[in-house]
Amino acid sequence: MATDLHGQLSPAAVRVEALTRAFNGRPVIDKLDLTLRPGEFTALLGRSGCGKSTLLRVLAGLDREIEGTVLVPKKRAVAFQSPRLMPWKRVWRNVLLGLPDSPGRAVAETALEEVGLGDRSDAWPKTLSGGEAQRASLARALVREPDLLLLDEPFGALDALTRIKAQQLVAELWQRRGCAVLLVTHDVEEALLLADRALVMRDGVIAYETPVDLPRPRDVGDPPFTALRTRLLSELGVDVPMTAKAV
Numbered sequence: 001m002a003t004d005l006h007g008q009l010s011p012a013a014v015r016v017e018a019l020t021r022a023f024n025g026r027p028v029i030d031k032l033d034l035t036l037r038p039g040e041f042t043a044l045l046g047r048s049g050c051g052k053s054t055l056l057r058v059l060a061g062l063d064r065e066i067e068g069t070v071l072v073p074k075k076r077a078v079a080f081q082s083p084r085l086m087p088w089k090r091v092w093r094n095v096l097l098g099l100p101d102s103p104g105r106a107v108a109e110t111a112l113e114e115v116g117l118g119d120r121s122d123a124w125p126k127t128l129s130g131g132e133a134q135r136a137s138l139a140r141a142l143v144r145e146p147d148l149l150l151l152d153e154p155f156g157a158l159d160a161l162t163r164i165k166a167q168q169l170v171a172e173l174w175q176r177r178g179c180a181v182l183l184v185t186h187d188v189e190e191a192l193l194l195a196d197r198a199l200v201m202r203d204g205v206i207a208y209e210t211p212v213d214l215p216r217p218r219d220v221g222d223p224p225f226t227a228l229r230t231r232l233l234s235e236l237g238v239d240v241p242m243t244a245k246a247v
């Protein structure tokens with residue numbers, strides 16, 4: 001069973017020890033250890049099927065069929081690749097969905113303002129664009145005032161421009177809110193643009209990690225950025241071919 005021991009975590013926001021999760025006898029997570037610091041932005045990379053979403057679901061408390069120790073803050077929120085809005089509820093009601101003591105419409109509207117959707121509070125989900133729906137899903141996470149924000153490929157379904165805007169929004173929200181963020185992504189550049197630390201999951205554990213010690217805002221053309229990207233890609237089993245240098 002996952003354990004919520006808010007207040008006993010300091011100085012870590014998340015502490016995972018010897019976590020194992022098996023499906024049909026096959027361990028997908030295999031004695032994994034992980035610590036996230038409060039306020040830290042961490043990106044989790046790994047090849048498809050390596051267990052990233054499984055780990056995120058455990059941290060979110062959505063999967064308790066586990067062995068090992070999982071200490072997470074009580075106040076945590078999750079946003080998925082699909083915004084998962086209820087089509088029969090207006091946007092502001094979606095934002096408050098699942099909260100035990102509904103804090104009232106004004107709270108939903110403040111969160112919607114924060115993600116730039118202040119004027120769509122009364123809209124039906126089907127009238128939102130993909131990017132707007134994803135922002136509504138972020139607002140739903142924010143009203144929980146999370147100490148830990150779990151993001152599972154939240155930008156994966158967005159077109160390139162909307163994706164850049166959504167990434168910028170998440171960076172702003174993180175800086176303003178100061179919560180720990182764990183972002184699951186396939187995109188090495190996204191990880192390096194946003195995170196303080198990048199982790200690579202392989203064979204059921206965190207097989208590689210690196211600090212992303214680059215000044216913000218980051219420049220994908222910076223040599224240290226490129227060096228980190230090459231290193232992470234190689235950890236993911238992708239060897240970047242040598243390109244001809246401009247002369």
Ligand SMILES: Nc1ncnc2c1ncn2[C@@H]1O[C@H](COP(=O)(O)OP(=O)(O)OP(=O)(O)O)[C@@H](O)[C@H]1O
Nearest residue numbers: 023024028046047048049050051052053054055186
């Ligand atoms: N409920 C389940 N029942 C059986 N197997 C599962 C279940 N959930 C996940 N798995 C298996 O666990 C492995 C890890 O899945 P997971 O979704 O965590 O990978 P992932 O790294 O997030 O992949 P992707 O990057 O493709 O989203 C996969 O082999 C998957 O088939």
